[in-house]
Amino acid sequence: MSDTAAIEAKLKADQPRHVDILKRFVAIPSVSTDPAYRQGVADAAAFVAGRLREAGMGEVAIHPTDGHPVVTASWRGAPGAPTVLVYGHYDVQPPDPAEAWRSPPFAAEIRDGRLYARGASDDKGPMLIPIAVAEAFMQADGRLPVNMVFLFEGEEEVSSAHLEPFVAAHRDLLKADFTLSADGAQWRADLPSVTVASRGICALEVTVRGPGKDLHSGRHGGAVANPIQVLARLMAGLHDDAGAVAVRGFYDGLDPVSEAEVAAIAAIPFDEAAYLKEVGAPEGAGEAGYTLLQRNWIRPTLEFNGVHGGYTGAGKKTVIPKEASAKITCRLVPGQDPARIVDLLARHLEAAAPPGVRVSVKRETGGAPAYAIPADHPGLALSEDVLEGVLGRRPVRVRMGATIPIGDIFKRVLGIDTVFFSFATVDEDYHAPNEFFRLSSYQAGMIAWARYLARLGERRG
Amino acid sequence: MSDTAAIEAKLKADQPRHVDILKRFVAIPSVSTDPAYRQGVADAAAFVAGRLREAGMGEVAIHPTDGHPVVTASWRGAPGAPTVLVYGHYDVQPPDPAEAWRSPPFAAEIRDGRLYARGASDDKGPMLIPIAVAEAFMQADGRLPVNMVFLFEGEEEVSSAHLEPFVAAHRDLLKADFTLSADGAQWRADLPSVTVASRGICALEVTVRGPGKDLHSGRHGGAVANPIQVLARLMAGLHDDAGAVAVRGFYDGLDPVSEAEVAAIAAIPFDEAAYLKEVGAPEGAGEAGYTLLQRNWIRPTLEFNGVHGGYTGAGKKTVIPKEASAKITCRLVPGQDPARIVDLLARHLEAAAPPGVRVSVKRETGGAPAYAIPADHPGLALSEDVLEGVLGRRPVRVRMGATIPIGDIFKRVLGIDTVFFSFATVDEDYHAPNEFFRLSSYQAGMIAWARYLARLGERRG
Missing domain, CATH: 3.40.630.10 (Zn peptidases)
Incomplete structure (x- = not known):
């Protein structure tokens, strides 16, 4: 040496x-x-x-x-x-x-x-x-x-x-x-x-466009679609009640995780309560049926990184905004191709668009596999x-x-x-x-x- | 004269x-x-x-x-x-x-x-x-x-x-x-x-708080609740699939609308296509079973006026934000008391909070009945x-x-x-x-x- x-x-x-x-x-x-x-x-x-x-x-x-x-x-x-x-x-x-x-x-x-x-x-x-x-x-x-x-x-x-x-x-x-x-x-x-x-990553941004301009929510409320409401429903539909991603094909083709790997993760000293205290979260959350470390390390996720629409300043403004959008990234595990996942999500969101709005998805480039x-x-x-x-x-x-x-x-x-x-x-x-x-x-x-x-x-x- | x-x-x-x-x-x-x-x-x-x-x-x-x-x-x-x-x-x-x-x-x-x-x-x-x-x-x-x-x-x-x-x-x-x-x-x-x-009005703002600070969505994704995801689910749950407000009691006690009033509305010259063109909406939307003018004039609504959470600037930022919030107003019809409706909504939202987050509702004062x-x-x-x-x-x-x-x-x-x-x-x-x-x-x-x-x-x- x-x-x-x-x-x-x-x-x-x-x-x-x-x-x-x-x-x-x-x-x-x-x-x-x-x-x-x-x-x-x-x-x-x-x-x-x-x-x-x-x-x-x-x-x-x-x-x-x-x-x-x-x-x-x-x-x-x-x-x-x-x-x-x-x-x-x-x-x-x-x-x-x-x-x-x-x-x-x-x-x-x-x-x-x-x-x-x-x-x-x-x-x-x-x-x-x-x-x-x-x-x-x-x-x-x-x-x-x-x-x-x-x-x-x-x-x-x-x-x-x-x-x-x-x-x-x-x-x-x-x-x-x-x-x-x-x-x-x-x-x-x-x-x-x-x-x-x-884990890998892929990213997209979904935008819901309704009326051609911001509208008074009293004068027009009930008559036209509210892009925030539509966006919230689209976003909510991306996970099921058990916290899994509810987009067909999302989990297809995942490389199997060996029992040895699962056992190795389980053997790592990890104080869940201390972790949650450190990040300030009242409880863990996520896909049912997996431990916290499994969800974080070997399971893919779909996260909302930002959402924006309408008036967000002080007080209130009674508006139906003309559009609302959300930024989404997925963390990927072996077997998931970033471009395929982005495409799945984009097609899912576009297909879920209700009447009265236009839904568009910006497919971000530069994803990476696990x-x-x-x-x-x-x-x-x-x-x-x-x-x-x-x-x-x-x-x-x-x-x-x-x-x-x-x-x-x-x-x-x-x-x-x-x-x-x-x-x-x-x-x-x-x-x-x-x-x-x-x-x-x-x-x-x-x-x-x-x-x-x-x-x-x-x-x- | x-x-x-x-x-x-x-x-x-x-x-x-x-x-x-x-x-x-x-x-x-x-x-x-x-x-x-x-x-x-x-x-x-x-x-x-x-x-x-x-x-x-x-x-x-x-x-x-x-x-x-x-x-x-x-x-x-x-x-x-x-x-x-x-x-x-x-x-x-x-x-x-x-x-x-x-x-x-x-x-x-x-x-x-x-x-x-x-x-x-x-x-x-x-x-x-x-x-x-x-x-x-x-x-x-x-x-x-x-x-x-x-x-x-x-x-x-x-x-x-x-x-x-x-x-x-x-x-x-x-x-x-x-x-x-x-x-x-x-x-x-x-x-x-x-x-x-x-119509009358009442207003509230709902905030979902998760981790104590913004977290890296890769490092922590899957481990903790994402406040935007929870907020989207709460928002989506406020309407049913037919566009009606899905909060128990919301429609209780509405003053009946007479057949004469309904007929009077129907008799008003109204070009729905021209209206939608003027506001730039591809189609009308809202509560099923009512005409556009009925939805706008004699039915109550729940509108999202603003939503905000996480990163909304240019490009992307892979964050799980510590909180997300939405501004809501309802338009009310005769028989609906603004304070009662705000209270209904607040209790509904607070009761719907899943583990891993805290949901708080700011009840705005100054509502008005129809x-x-x-x-x-x-x-x-x-x-x-x-x-x-x-x-x-x-x-x-x-x-x-x-x-x-x-x-x-x-x-x-x-x-x-x-x-x-x-x-x-x-x-x-x-x-x-x-x-x-x-x-x-x-x-x-x-x-x-x-x-x-x-x-x-x-x-x-």
């Missing part, structure tokens, strides 16, 4: 500088879903490229795509050693609802050892870790223990919409033995874990060994209800698997107000990445 | 001045439902008081209430002549959605003989008419043909929430033979009509005679799907009925973007009010 003591000491000593870098990074509002933030996304890409250059990586490039740019860099000076493709993303979720933030979302504030800002945990803090570690190796040794390729995208929060064609067009640049992902938060702050599977790493992947075992050493406890293997589309993309296009090696944790309120990243995780992540790369470097071909 | 030719000529000659007064009036943003416009409401009250003073009315007063002020004035110099209580309101609906206006909502713009602005038709244009007519009589004759009391409120758009206690506390000031309302738009632009009944004027009221017959003379066609008697709470309030508290004598028409997009008032109606209304008052003055007791 390489002695990484010097590297680790250097990384610890440099923490103030790395915190400062993260502060500057999160100050860039790189919201990928909203065109209003286009410049922020471009600025963040430039920031990442600058950090890779500072770290001494070669071939640093910002690649335009049909969406937001991809930033790559590489160092291939260790012939015979393995090559890892490091993945992360520099885009972030929208800051809404802005008024719920204790401190501004795009200005870092440290409270109780946590750095609060949009993107701090997902994924700006975690993705800076491998860059910092590579920089430390270069500064200390003038070389890295393994060959490394870096790929940071700006569209993870919009389902990595343009990543697949980019990867397909840059197979040589991205050639590696496996992916080591800085994204893919750890399951819990109190239990070391490695993530071995993620992904799982083979249980015997050596990069996975190494991550478990390193985490045990750094965190003092053997990690459990967990699944992820969320989606990281790259697992599927790298497998299909490059033929390589993805090991999730992130130091975010799921309680850090990413995708919500007051997102934060634990500074202790920032440092522990650097130690762990240094050890991982060093131990991987011992495995020469 | 009095010769009002001189008064009419004066009113016609003064039209440019009256249009200018209306322009200044609509420039005051007197949105009663939104506290942000509080100053605008106060400014509008002051404007009305100023106009009443200019018109030569006495005892002009701005009365504070627990909500927005009431403006009154009177002239009682015709002993033995009837006394009319003139009603109107100076508050307006919110301008939302602002982006749908062709010209700014609070700056009048005249296009094709129509004055566009929020409140132009409801009710600022119509309520200026009786003031202009009284002014013309005072300037020409130094007196009015009848005794007049003016009451202009600032809370009509919020169900006249504080009007009843005001009226109860000012019975002497408001003593009159009947109310002549400048509010209560005519049914159609192409068919003279008098309104003989209006109202109808006796068919043989002499003030009603006079309005028909005058309209026939001014518009060249005998008006039909129609009902109104909307609510003017004063009908019920004046009847119960003062014991007097209300004749609706408004010159707005229902197609003028009040409660919607691009509200307008026909300048031809502004002038015709002044002629009609002058003739009405003159003929009423001939009826000395």
Whole structure:
């Protein structure tokens, strides 16, 4: 085993500088879903490229795509050693609802050892870790223990919409033995874990249009269809009374889950009451007949992410609005094709339109199927060994209800698997107000990445 | 019959001045439902008081209430002549959605003989008419043909929430033979009509709260209840498949509608296709078993005026929101008490709450029951005679799907009925973007009010 003591000491000593870098990074509002933030996304890409250059990586490039740019860099000076493709993303979720933030979302504030800002945990803090570690190796040794390729995208929060064609067009640049992902938060702050599977995603937006303009709800109420009422009925019809998705074909062709997998999930220490308390929910809910972890990890879901129609300001406005709409995403499990599911839902909704309204469905592109790493992947075992050493406890293997589309993309296009090696944790309120990243995780992540790369470097071909 | 030719000529000659007064009036943003416009409401009250003073009315007063002020004035110099209580309101609906206006909502713009602005038709244009007519009589004759009391409120758009206690506390000031309302738009632009009944209203807002904060819909989807999903099911459950309200007791105790009334409605010339084309609805919709006019005039409804939850900006945000809410109003018919209906709905919604969420209902105050004027009221017959003379066609008697709470309030508290004598028409997009008032109606209304008052003055007791 390489002695990484010097590297680790250097990384610890440099923490103030790395915190400062993260502060500057999160100050860039790189919201990928909203065109209003286009410049922020471009600025963040430039920031990442600058950090890779500072770290001494070669071939640093910002690649335009049909969406937001991809930033790559590489160092291939260790012939015979393995090559890892490091993945992360520099885009972030929208800051809404802005008024719920204790401190501004795009200005870092440290409270109780946590750095609060949009993107701090997902994924700006975690993705800076491998860059910092590579920089430390270069500064200390003038070389890295393994060959490394870096790929940071700006569209993870919009389902990595343009990543697949980019990867397909840059197979040589991205050639590696496996992916080591800085994204893919750890399951819990109190239990070391490695993530071995993620659900897929697909998205659509349904709009119900009734009258040609907003109408007075007294003058016209009873005469014409109310788009909100129709939308509510359409939405309500998407689940049955037992919480299952009530769209024909939704569950068709699911890959069977083995008894061993079910038993493994059941064996994971999980305090349901503590979880519900943490998220502030009075009770669990969802598809009947499954445990909470099963519903969250190995069952597909259909979630309403937003609904809007009519007057939503203070007081009341007696209006029949001309339209109402809802944003929907599904989380998918192995066997479900995103495009097929979107199509099923769209046809179901369009067919359910009653007289008096027009129903239209916007099929969002960029869905992703579910992904799982083979249980015997050596990069996975190494991550478990390193985490045990750094965190003092053997990690459990967990699944992820969320989606990281790259697992599927790298497998299909490059033929390589993805090991999730992130130091975010799921309680850090990413995708919500007051997102934060634990500074202790920032440092522990650097130690762990240094050890991982060093131990991987011992495995020469 | 009095010769009002001189008064009419004066009113016609003064039209440019009256249009200018209306322009200044609509420039005051007197949105009663939104506290942000509080100053605008106060400014509008002051404007009305100023106009009443200019018109030569006495005892002009701005009365504070627990909500927005009431403006009154009177002239009682015709002993033995009837006394009319003139009603109107100076508050307006919110301008939302602002982006749908062709010209700014609070700056009048005249296009094709129509004055566009929020409140132009409801009710600022119509309520200026009786003031202009009284002014013309005072300037020409130094007196009015009848005794007049003016009451202009600032809370009509919020169900006249504080009007009843005001009226109860000012019975002497408001003593009159009947109310002549400048509010209560005519049914159609192409068919003279008098309104003989209006539906009541009650309002509530239902909020579904799930997790304590917005959650990532992948990380938590399937584990906890989604408030939007629960809200949609609650909303969908409020109507049955035939479009009737599915809340036990909602239809209890309705006053029977006579066969004669049903026949009268059926006899009214009404082109359903033309109506639907005008409002831009592909088809009619609503409670099965009733005609469109029956559904709109003599059947109660439950309408969703607004719904909101989660992310509604551009693109998508994969969130399970912590809450979602909907604004609801019901239009009521004779026999339905607003407070009882709100209570029924609130208890129904609260009882329907599934595990995993909390459902709360905000019971809005200030509902109003339905109202109808006796068919043989002499003030009603006079309005028909005058309209026939001014518009060249005998008006039909129609009902109104909307609510003017004063009908019920004046009847119960003062014991007097209300004749609706408004010159707005229902197609003028009040409660919607691009509200307008026909300048031809502004002038015709002044002629009609002058003739009405003159003929009423001939009826000395």
